[in-house]
Amino acid sequence: MAADDGCGAPVQVATPADFDTNGQVVLAGKVTGTDGPLGGAFVRLLDGGGDFTGEVVASPEGDFRFYAAPGSWTVRALHRTGNGEASVTAEGPGLHQLAISVG
Amino acid sequence: MSREDALVTTQWAEENLDTPGVVFVEVDEDTTAYDAGHIRGAVKLDWRNDLQDKVRRDFVNKAGFEKLLSEKGISNDDRVVLYGGNNNWFAAYAYWYFKLYGHENVQLLDGGRKKWELDGRELSADDVKRDATEYKAKEQDLSLRAFRDEVVQAIGAKNFVDVRSPDEFSGKLLAPAHLPQEQSQVPGHIPGALNVPWAKVANEDGTFKTEDEIKDLYTEAGLDESKPTIAYCRIGERSSIAWFALHELLGYSDVKNYDGSWTEYGSLVGVPVELGAK
Numbered sequence: 071m072a073a074d075d076g077c078g079a080p081v082q083v084a085t086p087a088d089f090d091t092n093g094q095v096v097l098a099g100k101v102t103g104t105d106g107p108l109g110g111a112f113v114r115l116l117d118g119g120g121d122f123t124g125e126v127v128a129s130p131e132g133d134f135r136f137y138a139a140p141g142s143w144t145v146r147a148l149h150r151t152g153n154g155e156a157s158v159t160a161e162g163p164g165l166h167q168l169a170i171s172v173g
Numbered sequence: 174m175s176r177e178d179a180l181v182t183t184q185w186a187e188e189n190l191d192t193p194g195v196v197f198v199e200v201d202e203d204t205t206a207y208d209a210g211h212i213r214g215a216v217k218l219d220w221r222n223d224l225q226d227k228v229r230r231d232f233v234n235k236a237g238f239e240k241l242l243s244e245k246g247i248s249n250d251d252r253v254v255l256y257g258g259n260n261n262w263f264a265a266y267a268y269w270y271f272k273l274y275g276h277e278n279v280q281l282l283d284g285g286r287k288k289w290e291l292d293g294r295e296l297s298a299d300d301v302k303r304d305a306t307e308y309k310a311k312e313q314d315l316s317l318r319a320f321r322d323e324v325v326q327a328i329g330a331k332n333f334v335d336v337r338s339p340d341e342f343s344g345k346l347l348a349p350a351h352l353p354q355e356q357s358q359v360p361g362h363i364p365g366a367l368n369v370p371w372a373k374v375a376n377e378d379g380t381f382k383t384e385d386e387i388k389d390l391y392t393e394a395g396l397d398e399s400k401p402t403i404a405y406c407r408i409g410e411r412s413s414i415a416w417f418a419l420h421e422l423l424g425y426s427d428v429k430n431y432d433g434s435w436t437e438y439g440s441l442v443g444v445p446v447e448l449g450a451k
Contacts, residue, residue: 078202078220078259078410079351112287114377115350122372123338124350125260127206136350139340148377150293 246303
């Protein structure tokens with residue numbers, strides 16, 4: 071990404087289990103509601119102290135992905151039908167998967 | 174300035190969709206959300222294609238801004254209500270930009286697109302066409318905008334508010350956590366900067382916290398009210414949220430946004446850089 075590119079969250083896509091994390095800590099997963107995958111939720115990454123770190127809008131299939139650092143993280147999803155969250159501790163680089171139920 | 178002057182609620186917006194003289198403008202870096210559905214009647218501004226110079230790293234010039242707003246059908250006396258995704262980052266940037274070019278009657282939709290969607294309010298995919306106008310901009314009000322030489326000279330003399338996340342501030346990350354981390358600049362922050370992440374001034378639903386809460390936040394972080402303040406982030410849009418909070422909501426008179434921000438400062442040769450958490 072070039073320096074003059076924006077800072078906004080990119081369009082979210084699914085993260086396959088064999089995703090090449092290129093040495094980075096990747097936190098990824100899916101938001102589900104009562105009827106299966108839930109698109110359009112506002113997905114917030116909170117650090118170990120509960121402070122906000124980043125936010126993306128889940129894809130129509132509920133997918134989200136963050137590039138983080140080793141540590142404890144909580145991912146919280148907000149949707150007009152309800153909220154939900156899940157936590158993970160990332161010891162090091164690689165793909166760390168989360169599932170979040172909302173509603 | 175006060176909250177009532179600078180912000181409108183989603184409720185007010187919904188009740189004023191058809192009010193003559195009120196123009197809703199959605200501002201985003203990625204306008205696919207607008208194309209799929211937007212507030213009925215809102216025109217769109219593309220943060221990159223409409224507001225940035227195509228070649229140099231700078232804004233469109235005065236003539237370019239006049240042409241843009243004329244084509245969008247915005248008049249000098251219109252009440253412009255800005256909103257967008259990403260917690261209003263680009264809308265707050267556009268607010269600052271409209272003020273820079275002298276449009277006085279501009280407001281931000283509190284909570285932006287996120288609050289509108291969380292409220293379950295209606296979105297429209299209809300094309301929006303407004304009659305062209307002959308918009309006249311003023312010269313840029315540079316009392317609102319900081320450039321690099323002023324920034325370097327202000328170290329130790331002015332407040333710096335670095336609104337990036339703690340991991341970007343300390344040098345652990347170079348970009349927000351939703352982006353890959355390959356960047357050209359060095360990590361760190363401007364010496365003496367306070368780290369008040371932009372999200373601290375906002376509630377989870379994207380609306381601004383109360384003025385008392387925001388004032389306490391900056392005071393506790395060590396902001397010296399007797400000194401001017403410069404806000405920055407990575408490219409200047411998250412810091413527009415802090416500029417808005419400090420200048421428009423709290424009413425501090427000398428607050429500038431440094432839109433060069435860390436992508437510029439962290440690439441300068443010979444300037445001091447501080448690492449580590451506050």
